[in-house]
Amino acid sequence: MSSLPEGPIEAVVDGFTHGGEGVARVDGKAVFVPGTLPGERVRLEVVDDRKRWARGRLLDVLDPAAERVAPPCPHAHTCGGCDLQHVTPDSQRRLKTRVVTEQLVRLGGLDDPPVADTVAVGPDLGYRTVARMHADEQGRLGFHRAGTNDVVPVAVCPVLTPGAQDVRSAVGDRTGAAEVTVRATSTGDRGAVLHPGPGPLDLPGLDDGATLQLAQPDGSTVTVRGDGTVTERVAGLDFTVDVDGFFQTTTDGAAALVEAVLGVVGDVSGLVAWDLYAGVGLFSLPLARAGATVTAVEGVARAVDHLRDNALRAGLDQSVVADALDVADFVRRRHDAPPDVVVLDPPRTGAGAEVVAELAGHRPGDIVYVACDPAALARDARALAEHHYRLVSAQPFDLFPMTHHVEVVAHFRP
Numbered sequence: 001m002s003s004l005p006e007g008p009i010e011a012v013v014d015g016f017t018h019g020g021e022g023v024a025r026v027d028g029k030a031v032f033v034p035g036t037l038p039g040e041r042v043r044l045e046v047v048d049d050r051k052r053w054a055r056g057r058l059l060d061v062l063d064p065a066a067e068r069v070a071p072p073c074p075h076a077h078t079c080g081g082c083d084l085q086h087v088t089p090d091s092q093r094r095l096k097t098r099v100v101t102e103q104l105v106r107l108g109g110l111d112d113p114p115v116a117d118t119v120a121v122g123p124d125l126g127y128r129t130v131a132r133m134h135a136d137e138q139g140r141l142g143f144h145r146a147g148t149n150d151v152v153p154v155a156v157c158p159v160l161t162p163g164a165q166d167v168r169s170a171v172g173d174r175t176g177a178a179e180v181t182v183r184a185t186s187t188g189d190r191g192a193v194l195h196p197g198p199g200p201l202d203l204p205g206l207d208d209g210a211t212l213q214l215a216q217p218d219g220s221t222v223t224v225r226g227d228g229t230v231t232e233r234v235a236g237l238d239f240t241v242d243v244d245g246f247f248q249t250t251t252d253g254a255a256a257l258v259e260a261v262l263g264v265v266g267d268v269s270g271l272v273a274w275d276l277y278a279g280v281g282l283f284s285l286p287l288a289r290a291g292a293t294v295t296a297v298e299g300v301a302r303a304v305d306h307l308r309d310n311a312l313r314a315g316l317d318q319s320v321v322a323d324a325l326d327v328a329d330f331v332r333r334r335h336d337a338p339p340d341v342v343v344l345d346p347p348r349t350g351a352g353a354e355v356v357a358e359l360a361g362h363r364p365g366d367i368v369y370v371a372c373d374p375a376a377l378a379r380d381a382r383a384l385a386e387h388h389y390r391l392v393s394a395q396p397f398d399l400f401p402m403t404h405h406v407e408v409v410a411h412f413r414p
Contacts, residue, residue, distance in 0.1 A: 004029060004046045004054055010062065013040045018099045018374050020083045020404025024056070031056045034146065035077075035086060037065040037095075067091035072125060072402075073158045080146030082159060082402040093118040093398050096406040100374045100396050107378035110391060118396040118406065122252030127401065128159045129232070130183040130249050131168070135197065139174035159402055167192055167206070176201040179215075181244045186251045189230035191243035193221065211243050229306070234258060234282065237289070237314055240306050241280050248282065253399035253407065257370060258286050260395055260409040261343055264368050268292040271340040274364070276327045276351075281307040281320070283343045283370075288319035292341065296322040297330045327351070331358040338362040344369045350376030353383045360387035367412040377408055384412050 004026055013036045015023030022036030024044065033044050033056040041063035044056035061068070071077070071085035084092050096118045104113040133141040133154070140153035153173075156165065163184030171180055171192050179195035191211035194201065203224065206212055211226030221228060221244070231240045232247055234254045241247045248254035261283055265273075269291030275284040278296035280303050288294045288311070298304050304324040311320040323330065327346075332354075342364045344351055350373065351359075359367070367389060371377035381391055389412040397407045 004031070004049050006046070008043050008045055008059055009056075010041065010043050013038055013042060016095055016098060018103055018404070026054070029054055033058055034083060036061070037067060037087065037091075040065050040068070075143075075152055075154055078145055079143045079152045079154060080148075081143040081154075081157070083146065083404055085402045089120070089124045089398075089401055092401060093120060093396075096396055096398060096404075099404075100377075100394060100406060100408055103374040103378040104381060104391070104394065107375055108381040108391075109385065110378075110381060113381075113391055113394060115394045115396065118398050119256070120401075121256045121397050121399055122250055124401040125158045126161055127250045127252065128157075129161050129164055129185055129251060130181065130247075131157065131160060131164060132179060132181045132244075133168065134179050135173075135175075135177060139176065141168065141171070141173055141180055163188075163190065166190070167210070170206050170210075171204040174202070175204055183230055183243055185230045185232040187231050187233050187238070189232075191226065191228075191230050193244040213243055215244070235286055237285050237310070239280050239282060239285075239310050242302060242306070245303060245306070246279055246300075248399070250399050253397065254282060256397055256399070257407065257409060258282065260397070261368050261370065262286055262290060264393070264409065264411045265341050265343075265366055268341060272337060273341040273343065274339040275343045275345075276330070276355075276359075277345045277347065278307060278322070279303050279345070281310045281322070283345065284320050284322070285311060285314055285316055287341075287343070288316040289314070292319070294320045295339075296320055297325050297327055298322070299324070299326050328355050328358070331355055331362070334362070339364045341366045342368070346371075346376070346380075348373045348376060350380045352380070356380055356383040357387060360384065360389060363414060365413065369408075369410040369412065371408040371410060372405065374406065374408065377410060381410070381412075389414055 011024035013022040021032040024031045031054045035058045043060040048055040076085040101115045136151035142151045142153040167182040177194040178197035181193040193213045195215040212224045213221040273292040275296045278298040284296040301324040307322045311317045392411040394410045399407045
C-alpha cells in the first residue's frame with residue numbers, strides 16, 4: 001500500500017481500538033490517532049507510516065463528538081497515565097463495551113457474543129490505591145509521556161485515592177530514587193518502595209506506621225521501616241500483600257470482581273475449585289468461605305506465602321491448599337479428580353493456548369475467566385471454543401476510569 005501524504009490530513013474517525021485510540025481511514029489505510037473518538041472529523045499528521053497501517057498525531061478536532069469534554073486533569077494531554085479523560089465517563093463505558101464485543105468477534109471468532117453493558121465501579125476519580133512513579137532528570141516524580149520514557153512531573157494525580165496521594169506528597173521529589181511505588185489501602189496501611197538511582201538516596205519521612213522499602217538490583221527489597229507489607233480489606237476478608245506486590249488497584253473494583261465471580265458460579269458448597277493465577281487469594285478465600293475446597297496456584301512464591309497466611313487468619317486454611325507452581329505445569333501434571341469450578345485470573349498476556357488446552361482436558365463444569373485485556377480474553381475464548389467450551393456471559397467492569405483499560409468476568413461452560 002502506498003505511503004500517506006505528508007503534512008496535515010483531514011479525516012473522519014470511524015473506529016476505536018482496544019488500546020484507546022481512534023481509527024481513521026486515509027487512502028484506505030487505517031490510521032490510529034490517540035485522543036480521538038468515533039464520528040469526529042479531525043486534522044492529523046502521520047508520524048509513523050507502515051505498510052498496512054499508520055499512526056497519527058492529532059492536530060485539531062474539526063467536528064467534535066458530543067461525548068467529548070474538557071479533561072479534569074491539567075496533565076491529561078501530556079501524561080500517558082490516563083488516555084480517555086477527554087470522554088464523558090458514561091461514554092467511556094460504552095466504548096469499553098464496544099471494544100470487548102469487537103475483540104470477541106474479530107479475535108475470538110464468536111458471533112454475537114453475550115457482552116453486557118460495562119458496569120461503573122466506584123468513583124471516576126480518586127480510586128487508585130497504588131501507583132508506580134518515575135523521576136525526571138531533576139528528580140521530580142511523575143508518569144511517562146505516552147509511548148516514551150520521558151517523565152511528565154505530576155505533583156497531584158486526580159485518580160489516586162486521598163491516601164495514596166498523601167503518600168506521594170510525603171515522599172516528595174528529589175529523593176534520588178529513579179522510581180517510587182506509593183500505596184495506601186482501605187485499612188489505613190501506607191507504604192512506599194524506592195528504586196535507587198545512580199546517586200545517593202535521601203529517605204523520605206513517612207507517617208509513623210508506614211512501610212518503607214528499598215528495591216535491590218536483583219529484584220529483592222530491603223525493608224527500612226515496617227514489615228514490607230500492607231493489608232487490604234475486600235468482601236469482609238483481609239488480604240496482606242507486599243507493598244509493591246500485585247493486587248487490584250481499586251478496592252471497590254476488587255469487591256465487584258469477587259461478587260461477580262461468586263455470582264457466576266452460584267452455590268459452591270462441597271465443590272472442588274481451582275483458583276489459577278491466584279495471587280494472594282482474592283478469589284480463593286471467598287470461594288472457600290462459600291463452601292468450596294480450593295486449590296490455589298500462583299507462580300510467585302512470596303504471594304503464595306501471603307495467601308497461606310491470609311487463609312489462616314480468616315480461618316479458611318483447612319479449605320485452601322496453596323501451591324507455588326507455574327500454572328501450565330500444574331494443569332499439565334494434575335491427574336486426580338477434576339475440578340467442578342475453575343477461576344482463571346491470568347496476566348495481561350492471557351492464559352495461552354497450552355494452558356487452555358490442558359485445562360479443557362480436565363472438563364470442569366464452569367470456567368470463570370477474569371480478564372484485564374480484551375484481546376487476550378478473545379484469543380483464549382477462541383481456544384476454549386476449539387475445545388467445545390461456549391461463552392455464556394461476559395460482564396465488563398470499569399475498574400480504571402479515565403483509561404482504556406477494562407476488566408471482564410467471562411463465564412464458559414462445555
